Amino acid sequence: MSQKLDSIFRKVLISVGEDPEREGLLDTPKRAAKAMQYLCHGYQTNLEEVVNGALFASDNDEMVMVKDVELYSLCEHHLLPFIGKAHVAYIPTGKVLGLSKVARIVDMYARRLQIQENLTRQIAEAVQQVTSAAGVAVVIEAKHMCMMMRGVEKQNSVMSTSVMLGAFRESSNTRQEFLQLIGRKS
Numbered sequence: 417m418s419q420k421l422d423s424i425f426r427k428v429l430i431s432v433g434e435d436p437e438r439e440g441l442l443d444t445p446k447r448a449a450k451a452m453q454y455l456c457h458g459y460q461t462n463l464e465e466v467v468n469g470a471l472f473a474s475d476n477d478e479m480v481m482v483k484d485v486e487l488y489s490l491c492e493h494h495l496l497p498f499i500g501k502a503h504v505a506y507i508p509t510g511k512v513l514g515l516s517k518v519a520r521i522v523d524m525y526a527r528r529l530q531i532q533e534n535l536t537r538q539i540a541e542a543v544q545q546v547t548s549a550a551g552v553a554v555v556i557e558a559k560h561m562c563m564m565m566r567g568v569e570k571q572n573s574v575m576s577t578s579v580m581l582g583a584f585r586e587s588s589n590t591r592q593e594f595l596q597l598i599g600r601k602s
């Protein structure tokens with residue numbers, strides 16, 4: 417597969433008007449193929465593998481929050497990066513997730529071709545599924561290279577998406593508490 421991707425990137429170089437034989441580009445198809453595979457490695461794993469049993473019994477029923485999870489993804493419309501942060505919270509009902517696992521879940525879905533809205537929902541539903549939480553909230557704030565480098569060329573716009581499930585949807589107090597904790601008062 418990587419061999420084939422190499423030859424596709426070689427064609428891309430020719431298509432944009434480059435000479436793939438010039439010195440600086442000789443290894444570029446191979447490197448680009450490797451990079452692309454890395455940026456899409458989320459397809460090579462699944463939720464069960466990522467969580468890997470790291471669920472622990474707990475009688476804590478207060479909000480658990482992981483803030484500022486770095487996020488690197490590729491938009492499915494232009495194959496250009498979008499980069500930002502995810503904030504994830506849930507209200508446990510007997511089980512809590514290992515600390516690093518929230519970040520791993522974010523990464524698994526981010527390292528696929530995405531639109532930000534779907535990414536936000538997939539993370540929320542995955543956390544809901546593995547923890548059986550009473551509620552899950554996910555907010556993603558990201559800058560999209562496809563807006564910054566092309567098209568409208570808006571350098572400073574940050575796109576914000578959120579998905580609220582269960583208690584975060586039903587109770588405005590719970591939702592407000594979460595939004596305050598991530599520094600958004602509204």
Ligand SMILES: [Zn+2]
Nearest residue numbers: 491493494562
């Ligand atoms: Zn795009």
